[in-house]
Amino acid sequence: MARYINAVCKLCRREGEKLFIKGSKCNTEKCAVEKKPYPPGERGRGGARTRETDYLIQLREKQKVKRIYGILEKQFKNYFKRALKMKGITGTNLLVFLETRLDNIVYLLGFAESRPQARQLVNHGHILVNEKKMKVPSYQVKAGQEIEIVKKSKKIQAVAQSIAQSSETEIPRWLQVDHKELKGKVISLPEREDIDQSIKEQIIVELYSR
Secondary structure, X not given: OOOOOOOOHHHHHHHOXXXXXXXXXXXXXXXXXXXXXXXXXXXXXXXXXXXXXXXXHHHHHHHHHHHHHOOOXXXXXXXXXXXXXXXXXXXXXXHXXXXXXXXXXXXXXXXXXXXXXXXXXXXXXXXXXXXXXXXXXXXXXXXXXXXXXXXXXXXXXXXXXXXXXXXXXXXXXXXEEEOOOOEEEEOOOOOHHHOOOXXXXXXXXXXXOO
């Protein structure tokens, strides 16, 4: 699958907020959003402002969410189609699909500093789901399933560093984690109040409803 390979900090600057793509660096003075709080490019700093139409606001919100979770347009659209067919609120269904991706859960459990790092751990076969190796970052983890770092991979420096930092981070209530054993469990599916409150999913639904 194609991936964005340029400077990821530009993505945060483009959206005007921290997307925490680079993990702990985003909380330091080295963060690009702190150093350059304006969009990248010639028109970013003091340039002519683009008129913010409803469509542009909707598009930017969709782009922001795609960048937070690190997925491409086709996959995002497929998630939306699935969310639309389900019972309940389409926007909430969409966010639940994104939150229960394996790479996202590995990140939320504190096994990785960022979602890109979590995706790499999954891709390289360092993650078990119910004791079976899983190499698909987009795998939808279900309630009751357990996530664990492969025994031989528990000494990876990046994992140890992330665990040390995650001790200060609150784990979502729908997850359970044992950082000593490097094991986690999905207790239940997340509810809307458990998911990033800065995301305005309703305007994404409006965008796709045009």
